[in-house]
Amino acid sequence: MTDLLTNAAEFTVSEIAQAVRRTVEENFGYVRVRGEISGFRGQHASGHAYFTLKDENASIDAVVWKTSFARLAFKPQEGLEVIATGRLTTFPRSSKYQIVIENLEPAGAGALMALLEERRKKLAAEGLFARERKRPLPYLPRVIGVVTSPTGAVIRDILHRLADRFPSHVIVWPVRVQGETSAAEVVAAIEGFNAFTPDGPIPRPDLLIVARGGGSIEDLWSFNEEIVVRAVAASGIPLISAVGHETDTTLIDYVADMRAPTPTAAAEAAVPVRSELIGYVEDLGLRQRNGARRIASNLRDRMRAASAGLPRPADLVAPQRQRLDHAGANLLTALRHTSQAKAITLARIAPRLSPRVLEREVRELRTRLDYAARRLDPAIARIIESRSQRLTGLDKLMSSLSYENVLARGYAVVRRSDGAVVSGRAALNPGDMIDIQFSDGDVGATVSGAPARPRRRQKLQSDNDSQESLF
Structure with a gap:
């Protein structure tokens, strides 16, 4: 081992x-x-x-x-x-x-459905699917933006349906509708349409359609991605979701402003039928014309009914015309009778209007006037004499109070060069130009030395008969 x-x-x-x-x-x-x-x-x-x-x-x-x-x-x-x-x-x-x-x-589909449900609950909790967020679609959009594949049957169905109902200006933003880059391309298309300006070289769409044909849950998964759902929610342009067939449901269906069961249905919801719209407008015009005619007819009938109770213009002036005719017929006769009556009256008073009578009345009036004038002359003379004596007395009083009489007794008036009367020595300074007024004329003088102290008044020199200088 x-x-x-x-x-x-x-x-x-x-x-x-x-x-x-x-x-x-x-x-x-x-x-x-x-x-x-x-x-x-x-x-x-x-x-x-x-x-x-x-x-x-x-x-x-x-x-x-x-x-x-x-x-x-x-x-x-x-x-x-x-x-x-x-x-x-x-x-x-x-x-x-x-x-x-x-x-x-x-x-398997079960796992995808579980993931889809979990994501749906998360986004719903954020309020992205709330009904009050959805906006009404424009009734007649001038420009429609379509986000879809440019080669599929979907875009052909949409364009064909729009041409049948109401031809519109359509801008297609080509994207992949499945695969790894599909979600990012759809997001870029939605954000790109929203970035257009109304006065730019490419007109900004009034309505967006995000469309794709039917398929399995795996094929439609791009439209369940969170980035796509949030891009749809953030779109400033109303958006229709048309992904899959009627039984297919994606998350953008919940957040879009409208969900169409098919791409063709999305085109039908986007625009009205042109022929029906023309017929509706013509019907409104016809109803308006009929209404105007009915109103005019009713007013005409009311005017006729009101005019039936009014008298004729000829009947209104007939009594006055008759009175005028009678007055014109009686005018000559009345003038003749009046002339005869005045002639009789004149013949009756003519003897009293002789020249002798008028001369007598003139003599009497002249006598009365002469008597009044003789009585008026002495009274006026007495008034004039009284007023003259009073005026003479006032003149004598004024002369006695005048300062010229004071000057005649040996006094003088001193004035400054500006004409102001000097009332005291404090008002004068050495070198000031003054004017001295005597009873028989004025003399100019200049103040010299310090202001003089008050002195007793001296008599006038007898040889030149003038006042002694005080300075």
Whole structure:
């Protein structure tokens, strides 16, 4: 026994690990493994993802490299049953084997439905599916934007239906409607249409249609992606969802402003029937014309009924015309009778209107006027004399009180150069120009030296008959 152990080949740990790795990779190339994801905590800082696939009896470590993770149509989620496609290998450092996953898909429709329901509840809790968020569609959109595949039957059905109902300006944004990049392309199309400006080179659509034909839940999964749902919710343009057939339901159906069972139904909901619209407008015009005629007819009947109770214009003026005729017929006779009556009256008073009578009345009036004038002259003379005596007395009083009389007694009036009267010596300074008024004229003078002290008044010199200087 000892010899057998001594003759056994000796391996290093690394050699054993490499041998096991080659054996596993050679015997298990690409495999499909079904299991439940456990221990997934999101991508690592390096971009790789690590988790465990398990069933009721065993588990296996799984890794998704960064480059493969970006291409996955379905991202790993905790508790989701999936089918992983990849290569088996070992991790020598921990003596464990693992699967390097290159593709990941839910294990059957049940898993997808469970994931879809979980996502639906999450978005509904955020209020994205609330009815009050939905907006009415424009009645007659000028421009319609369609997000769909440019090569499928869907776009042909939409264009054909729009042409039949109401030809419109349609802008198609081509996208893939399934596959790894489908969701990102749909999001880019919705955001791109919303980024258009009304006055830009490409007109901004008034309505959007996101459409795709029918298919399995896996085929329609792009329209269940959270990024697509949020892009539809954020759209500033009303949007119709027309994904799949009538029985197919995706998450964007809940958030869109309207859900159409088919792409053709979406085109029918987008525009009215042109012929029906023309007929409706013509019917409204006909009803308007008939209504106007009925109103005019009713007003005409009311006017006729009202005019029947009014007298004729000729009847209104007939009494006045008759009175005028009678007055015209009696006018000549009345003038003749009036003229005769006035002639008789004039003949009766003519003897009293002789010139002698008028001259007598004139003489009497002139006599009365002369008598009044003789009585008026003495009274006026007395008034004038009284007023003259009073005026003479006032003049004498004014002369006696005038300052000129004071000047005649030897006084003088001193004024400054500006004409102001000097009332005291404090108002004068040496060098001031003054004017002295005497009774017989004015004399100019200049103040010299300090202001003089008050002195007693001196008599005037007898030889020149003038007042002595006070300065």
